[in-house]
Amino acid sequence: MNRHMIPLVIFVALIGLMWVGLSLNPRELPSPLIGKEAPKFEVVTLHDQQRTISNEMFKGKVTVFNVFASWCVACRSEHHLLLQLQRRGVNLVGLNYKDKRGDALVYLNQLGGNPYTVIGHDFDGNVGIEWGVYGTPETFVIDRNGVIRYKQTGPMHPQMIENELMPLLRTLEREV
Amino acid sequence: MRTVLGLLIVLNMMLSPVVYAIKAGDPLEFSSEEEKELYREMLHELRCTVCQNQSLADSNASLAEDLRTHLYNMVTTGVGKEKVKAFMVDRYGEFVLYKPSFTPSNYLLWFGPFLLLLLGVIVLIFNIKTRSKMAKEEELTSEEHKMLSKYLDSDKGSD
Numbered sequence: 001m002n003r004h005m006i007p008l009v010i011f012v013a014l015i016g017l018m019w020v021g022l023s024l025n026p027r028e029l030p031s032p033l034i035g036k037e038a039p040k041f042e043v044v045t046l047h048d049q050q051r052t053i054s055n056e057m058f059k060g061k062v063t064v065f066n067v068f069a070s071w072c073v074a075c076r077s078e079h080h081l082l083l084q085l086q087r088r089g090v091n092l093v094g095l096n097y098k099d100k101r102g103d104a105l106v107y108l109n110q111l112g113g114n115p116y117t118v119i120g121h122d123f124d125g126n127v128g129i130e131w132g133v134y135g136t137p138e139t140f141v142i143d144r145n146g147v148i149r150y151k152q153t154g155p156m157h158p159q160m161i162e163n164e165l166m167p168l169l170r171t172l173e174r175e176v
Numbered sequence: 177m178r179t180v181l182g183l184l185i186v187l188n189m190m191l192s193p194v195v196y197a198i199k200a201g202d203p204l205e206f207s208s209e210e211e212k213e214l215y216r217e218m219l220h221e222l223r224c225t226v227c228q229n230q231s232l233a234d235s236n237a238s239l240a241e242d243l244r245t246h247l248y249n250m251v252t253t254g255v256g257k258e259k260v261k262a263f264m265v266d267r268y269g270e271f272v273l274y275k276p277s278f279t280p281s282n283y284l285l286w287f288g289p290f291l292l293l294l295l296g297v298i299v300l301i302f303n304i305k306t307r308s309k310m311a312k313e314e315e316l317t318s319e320e321h322k323m324l325s326k327y328l329d330s331d332k333g334s335d
Contacts, residue, residue, distance in 0.1 A: 026228060032269040039267075098238065125242050132267035134225035134239055
Protein backbone atom coordinates (compact mmCIF):
# COMPACT_ATOMS: atom_id res chain seq x y z
CA MET A 1 0.00 0.00 0.00
CA ASN A 2 1.13 3.49 -0.76
CA ARG A 3 2.45 5.08 2.42
CA HIS A 4 0.62 8.31 1.66
CA MET A 5 -2.60 6.41 2.07
CA ILE A 6 -1.95 5.83 5.79
CA PRO A 7 -3.19 9.23 7.07
CA LEU A 8 -6.31 8.83 4.93
CA VAL A 9 -6.99 5.38 6.36
CA ILE A 10 -6.54 6.67 9.93
CA PHE A 11 -8.84 9.59 9.16
CA VAL A 12 -11.57 7.34 7.77
CA ALA A 13 -11.25 4.98 10.76
CA LEU A 14 -11.61 7.92 13.17
CA ILE A 15 -14.67 9.22 11.32
CA GLY A 16 -16.15 5.71 11.60
CA LEU A 17 -15.54 5.57 15.34
CA MET A 18 -17.02 9.03 15.89
CA TRP A 19 -20.02 8.19 13.72
CA VAL A 20 -20.79 5.14 15.84
CA GLY A 21 -20.09 7.08 19.05
CA LEU A 22 -22.53 9.83 18.13
CA SER A 23 -25.29 7.42 17.20
CA LEU A 24 -25.20 5.69 20.59
CA ASN A 25 -27.60 6.84 23.27
CA PRO A 26 -25.63 7.90 26.36
CA ARG A 27 -28.68 7.44 28.56
CA GLU A 28 -28.88 3.76 27.79
CA LEU A 29 -26.59 2.29 30.38
CA PRO A 30 -26.02 -1.43 30.43
CA SER A 31 -27.85 -2.67 33.51
CA PRO A 32 -25.69 -4.67 35.91
CA LEU A 33 -28.90 -6.46 36.95
CA ILE A 34 -29.32 -8.46 33.75
CA GLY A 35 -28.65 -12.14 34.41
CA LYS A 36 -29.04 -11.63 38.14
CA GLU A 37 -31.87 -12.46 40.44
CA ALA A 38 -34.44 -9.71 40.95
CA PRO A 39 -33.46 -7.53 43.93
CA LYS A 40 -35.12 -8.28 47.24
CA PHE A 41 -37.94 -5.92 48.11
CA GLU A 42 -41.27 -5.75 49.83
CA VAL A 43 -43.72 -2.97 49.18
CA VAL A 44 -47.40 -2.20 49.75
CA THR A 45 -49.72 -2.42 46.77
CA LEU A 46 -51.24 0.70 45.32
CA HIS A 47 -54.84 -0.45 45.49
CA ASP A 48 -54.73 -2.12 48.89
CA GLN A 49 -52.26 -0.55 51.32
CA GLN A 50 -52.68 -3.47 53.71
CA ARG A 51 -51.30 -5.93 51.19
CA THR A 52 -47.67 -6.22 50.19
CA ILE A 53 -45.85 -7.73 47.25
CA SER A 54 -42.24 -8.92 47.16
CA ASN A 55 -39.71 -10.44 44.77
CA GLU A 56 -41.15 -13.86 45.68
CA MET A 57 -44.04 -13.13 43.31
CA PHE A 58 -41.80 -13.62 40.25
CA LYS A 59 -41.31 -17.32 40.92
CA GLY A 60 -43.15 -19.59 38.54
CA LYS A 61 -44.21 -17.20 35.79
CA VAL A 62 -42.67 -14.87 33.25
CA THR A 63 -43.24 -11.26 34.31
CA VAL A 64 -42.86 -7.86 32.72
CA PHE A 65 -42.03 -5.40 35.50
CA ASN A 66 -42.77 -1.80 34.58
CA VAL A 67 -41.75 1.25 36.62
CA PHE A 68 -44.00 4.28 36.11
CA ALA A 69 -45.21 7.49 37.74
CA SER A 70 -47.98 9.98 37.11
CA TRP A 71 -45.42 12.82 36.90
CA CYS A 72 -43.50 11.00 34.18
CA VAL A 73 -44.45 12.32 30.76
CA ALA A 74 -42.81 9.51 28.81
CA CYS A 75 -44.87 6.99 30.81
CA ARG A 76 -48.05 8.48 29.41
CA SER A 77 -46.92 7.85 25.86
CA GLU A 78 -46.19 4.24 26.74
CA HIS A 79 -49.44 3.49 28.52
CA HIS A 80 -51.54 2.40 25.52
CA LEU A 81 -48.81 -0.11 24.63
CA LEU A 82 -49.05 -1.59 28.13
CA LEU A 83 -52.81 -1.95 27.70
CA GLN A 84 -52.16 -3.77 24.42
CA LEU A 85 -49.71 -6.09 26.13
CA GLN A 86 -52.31 -6.87 28.77
CA ARG A 87 -54.83 -7.78 26.06
CA ARG A 88 -52.23 -10.12 24.58
CA GLY A 89 -52.03 -11.95 27.88
CA VAL A 90 -48.72 -10.58 29.15
CA ASN A 91 -48.31 -10.75 32.94
CA LEU A 92 -47.55 -7.11 33.81
CA VAL A 93 -46.52 -6.00 37.28
CA GLY A 94 -46.26 -2.27 37.94
CA LEU A 95 -44.14 -0.24 40.31
CA ASN A 96 -45.54 3.20 40.99
CA TYR A 97 -42.35 5.14 41.66
CA LYS A 98 -42.20 8.20 43.96
CA ASP A 99 -45.80 9.06 43.43
CA LYS A 100 -48.82 10.05 45.51
CA ARG A 101 -51.43 7.29 45.67
CA GLY A 102 -54.27 9.56 44.54
CA ASP A 103 -52.28 10.90 41.58
CA ALA A 104 -51.44 7.39 40.44
CA LEU A 105 -55.06 6.23 40.60
CA VAL A 106 -56.25 9.27 38.64
CA TYR A 107 -53.47 8.70 36.11
CA LEU A 108 -54.55 5.10 35.50
CA ASN A 109 -58.19 6.15 35.13
CA GLN A 110 -57.43 8.95 32.71
CA LEU A 111 -55.28 6.83 30.45
CA GLY A 112 -57.78 4.08 29.82
CA GLY A 113 -57.37 1.70 32.73
CA ASN A 114 -54.95 -0.42 34.69
CA PRO A 115 -52.84 -2.77 32.58
CA TYR A 116 -51.11 -4.33 35.58
CA THR A 117 -51.98 -7.50 37.47
CA VAL A 118 -50.77 -5.77 40.60
CA ILE A 119 -48.98 -2.49 41.36
CA GLY A 120 -46.42 -1.85 44.09
CA HIS A 121 -46.51 1.61 45.64
CA ASP A 122 -42.91 2.78 46.05
CA PHE A 123 -43.70 6.10 47.68
CA ASP A 124 -40.19 6.98 48.92
CA GLY A 125 -38.33 5.47 45.96
CA ASN A 126 -36.41 2.88 47.97
CA VAL A 127 -37.52 -0.06 45.83
CA GLY A 128 -36.53 1.98 42.78
CA ILE A 129 -33.02 2.33 44.18
CA GLU A 130 -32.78 -1.44 44.67
CA TRP A 131 -33.68 -1.86 41.00
CA GLY A 132 -31.26 0.86 39.86
CA VAL A 133 -34.08 2.96 38.44
CA TYR A 134 -32.86 6.28 37.05
CA GLY A 135 -35.07 7.10 34.08
CA THR A 136 -38.77 6.24 34.18
CA PRO A 137 -40.39 4.43 32.51
CA GLU A 138 -38.21 1.37 32.91
CA THR A 139 -39.22 -2.10 31.87
CA PHE A 140 -37.68 -5.35 33.08
CA VAL A 141 -38.39 -8.88 31.91
CA ILE A 142 -38.10 -11.51 34.63
CA ASP A 143 -38.08 -15.24 33.94
CA ARG A 144 -39.76 -18.05 35.87
CA ASN A 145 -36.80 -18.38 38.22
CA GLY A 146 -36.96 -14.72 39.19
CA VAL A 147 -33.90 -13.78 37.11
CA ILE A 148 -33.85 -10.45 35.22
CA ARG A 149 -33.33 -11.14 31.53
CA TYR A 150 -33.93 -7.80 29.84
CA LYS A 151 -34.18 -4.13 30.61
CA GLN A 152 -35.42 -1.16 28.66
CA THR A 153 -34.86 2.38 29.95
CA GLY A 154 -37.31 4.91 28.59
CA PRO A 155 -40.63 4.30 26.86
CA MET A 156 -41.24 1.16 24.82
CA HIS A 157 -42.26 1.51 21.21
CA PRO A 158 -44.21 -0.86 18.91
CA GLN A 159 -41.15 -1.93 16.94
CA MET A 160 -39.26 -2.86 20.09
CA ILE A 161 -42.26 -4.82 21.39
CA GLU A 162 -42.61 -6.86 18.19
CA ASN A 163 -38.91 -7.39 17.51
CA GLU A 164 -37.51 -7.82 21.01
CA LEU A 165 -40.03 -8.09 23.81
CA MET A 166 -42.57 -10.57 22.38
CA PRO A 167 -39.95 -12.99 20.94
CA LEU A 168 -38.12 -12.93 24.29
CA LEU A 169 -41.34 -13.60 26.21
CA ARG A 170 -42.13 -16.53 23.91
CA THR A 171 -38.66 -17.98 24.44
CA LEU A 172 -38.91 -17.58 28.20
CA GLU A 173 -42.36 -19.20 28.24
CA ARG A 174 -40.83 -22.29 26.64
CA GLU A 175 -37.99 -22.44 29.18
CA VAL A 176 -38.48 -24.77 32.11
CA MET B 177 -53.26 3.66 72.93
CA ARG B 178 -53.37 6.12 70.04
CA THR B 179 -51.36 8.74 71.91
CA VAL B 180 -48.74 6.19 72.87
CA LEU B 181 -48.46 5.15 69.24
CA GLY B 182 -48.23 8.77 68.16
CA LEU B 183 -45.52 9.43 70.71
CA LEU B 184 -43.60 6.41 69.53
CA ILE B 185 -43.75 7.61 65.94
CA VAL B 186 -42.48 11.07 66.88
CA LEU B 187 -39.71 9.52 68.97
CA ASN B 188 -38.78 7.23 66.10
CA MET B 189 -38.61 10.18 63.73
CA MET B 190 -36.36 12.07 66.12
CA LEU B 191 -34.02 9.12 66.56
CA SER B 192 -33.71 7.86 62.99
CA PRO B 193 -30.83 9.56 61.18
CA VAL B 194 -32.25 11.26 58.10
CA VAL B 195 -35.59 10.37 56.61
CA TYR B 196 -35.95 13.28 54.22
CA ALA B 197 -34.16 13.87 50.93
CA ILE B 198 -30.85 15.69 51.31
CA LYS B 199 -30.59 18.76 49.11
CA ALA B 200 -27.23 19.71 47.61
CA GLY B 201 -25.28 21.60 50.27
CA ASP B 202 -27.57 20.72 53.17
CA PRO B 203 -25.72 20.91 56.49
CA LEU B 204 -25.29 17.45 58.00
CA GLU B 205 -23.97 16.10 61.24
CA PHE B 206 -21.32 13.45 61.49
CA SER B 207 -19.96 11.74 64.55
CA SER B 208 -16.37 11.80 63.30
CA GLU B 209 -14.12 13.58 60.81
CA GLU B 210 -13.49 10.29 58.95
CA GLU B 211 -17.19 9.83 58.30
CA LYS B 212 -17.52 13.38 57.08
CA GLU B 213 -14.51 12.96 54.82
CA LEU B 214 -15.78 9.64 53.43
CA TYR B 215 -19.20 11.15 52.72
CA ARG B 216 -17.64 14.12 50.94
CA GLU B 217 -15.29 11.91 48.96
CA MET B 218 -18.06 9.54 47.87
CA LEU B 219 -20.31 12.41 46.79
CA HIS B 220 -17.66 13.63 44.40
CA GLU B 221 -16.66 10.20 43.15
CA LEU B 222 -20.16 9.02 42.29
CA ARG B 223 -22.02 10.09 39.22
CA CYS B 224 -25.70 10.96 39.12
CA THR B 225 -27.24 8.73 36.46
CA VAL B 226 -30.05 11.17 35.73
CA CYS B 227 -27.87 14.18 34.93
CA GLN B 228 -24.84 12.34 33.72
CA ASN B 229 -22.25 15.07 33.83
CA GLN B 230 -22.87 15.90 37.46
CA SER B 231 -21.64 14.12 40.52
CA LEU B 232 -23.95 13.29 43.40
CA ALA B 233 -22.56 16.36 45.13
CA ASP B 234 -23.79 18.78 42.47
CA SER B 235 -26.99 17.26 41.22
CA ASN B 236 -30.43 18.54 42.13
CA ALA B 237 -32.24 15.56 40.62
CA SER B 238 -34.58 13.89 43.07
CA LEU B 239 -32.77 10.58 42.56
CA ALA B 240 -29.54 12.27 43.62
CA GLU B 241 -31.28 13.51 46.78
CA ASP B 242 -32.42 9.99 47.59
CA LEU B 243 -28.98 8.58 46.90
CA ARG B 244 -27.38 11.22 49.13
CA THR B 245 -29.73 10.13 51.88
CA HIS B 246 -28.75 6.49 51.34
CA LEU B 247 -25.09 7.45 51.26
CA TYR B 248 -25.41 9.47 54.46
CA ASN B 249 -27.16 6.63 56.23
CA MET B 250 -24.54 4.15 55.07
CA VAL B 251 -21.60 6.34 56.05
CA THR B 252 -22.98 7.21 59.48
CA THR B 253 -23.72 3.57 60.24
CA GLY B 254 -20.12 2.64 59.55
CA VAL B 255 -20.39 1.08 56.10
CA GLY B 256 -16.94 1.18 54.50
CA LYS B 257 -15.88 2.83 51.26
CA GLU B 258 -15.70 -0.36 49.19
CA LYS B 259 -19.15 -1.48 50.34
CA VAL B 260 -20.63 1.91 49.48
CA LYS B 261 -19.11 1.72 46.01
CA ALA B 262 -20.33 -1.86 45.58
CA PHE B 263 -23.84 -0.77 46.57
CA MET B 264 -23.87 1.77 43.75
CA VAL B 265 -22.13 -0.39 41.13
CA ASP B 266 -24.47 -3.33 41.80
CA ARG B 267 -27.43 -1.15 40.95
CA TYR B 268 -26.26 1.36 38.37
CA GLY B 269 -23.17 -0.28 36.88
CA GLU B 270 -19.51 0.74 36.64
CA PHE B 271 -20.64 3.93 34.97
CA VAL B 272 -21.44 5.59 38.31
CA LEU B 273 -17.78 5.61 39.30
CA TYR B 274 -15.96 8.68 38.04
CA LYS B 275 -12.73 6.82 38.70
CA PRO B 276 -12.98 3.49 36.87
CA SER B 277 -11.99 0.40 38.82
CA PHE B 278 -8.76 -1.41 37.98
CA THR B 279 -10.31 -4.57 36.53
CA PRO B 280 -9.52 -6.52 33.31
CA SER B 281 -12.43 -4.97 31.39
CA ASN B 282 -10.99 -1.53 32.16
CA TYR B 283 -7.34 -2.34 31.36
CA LEU B 284 -7.61 -0.76 27.91
CA LEU B 285 -8.88 2.42 29.55
CA TRP B 286 -6.02 2.50 32.04
CA PHE B 287 -3.21 1.41 29.71
CA GLY B 288 -4.58 2.92 26.47
CA PRO B 289 -2.69 6.22 26.73
CA PHE B 290 0.60 4.42 27.39
CA LEU B 291 -0.04 2.06 24.47
CA LEU B 292 -0.58 5.07 22.22
CA LEU B 293 2.63 6.63 23.51
CA LEU B 294 4.51 3.39 22.81
CA LEU B 295 3.01 3.26 19.32
CA GLY B 296 4.13 6.85 18.74
CA VAL B 297 7.68 6.05 19.86
CA ILE B 298 7.81 2.99 17.55
CA VAL B 299 6.61 5.03 14.58
CA LEU B 300 9.16 7.74 15.42
CA ILE B 301 12.07 5.26 15.63
CA PHE B 302 10.95 3.62 12.39
CA ASN B 303 10.81 7.01 10.67
CA ILE B 304 14.24 8.10 11.86
CA LYS B 305 15.74 4.81 10.68
CA THR B 306 14.26 4.93 7.19
CA ARG B 307 15.30 8.56 6.83
CA SER B 308 18.92 7.96 7.76
CA LYS B 309 18.94 4.98 5.38
CA MET B 310 17.52 7.14 2.60
CA ALA B 311 20.12 9.82 3.33
CA LYS B 312 22.90 7.24 2.87
CA GLU B 313 21.46 5.95 -0.37
CA GLU B 314 21.30 9.46 -1.71
CA GLU B 315 25.04 9.99 -1.42
CA LEU B 316 26.63 10.14 -4.88
CA THR B 317 29.57 8.08 -6.03
CA SER B 318 32.64 9.92 -7.35
CA GLU B 319 31.58 9.00 -10.92
CA GLU B 320 28.20 10.63 -10.37
CA HIS B 321 29.86 13.71 -8.85
CA LYS B 322 31.93 14.19 -11.96
CA MET B 323 28.91 13.77 -14.21
CA LEU B 324 26.88 16.16 -12.11
CA SER B 325 29.47 18.92 -12.13
CA LYS B 326 29.80 18.45 -15.88
CA TYR B 327 26.06 18.92 -16.35
CA LEU B 328 25.97 21.90 -14.01
CA ASP B 329 28.86 23.57 -15.84
CA SER B 330 27.26 23.05 -19.23
CA ASP B 331 24.01 24.39 -17.83
CA LYS B 332 25.74 27.60 -16.74
CA GLY B 333 27.21 28.06 -20.19
CA SER B 334 23.90 27.79 -22.02
CA ASP B 335 22.24 30.46 -19.90
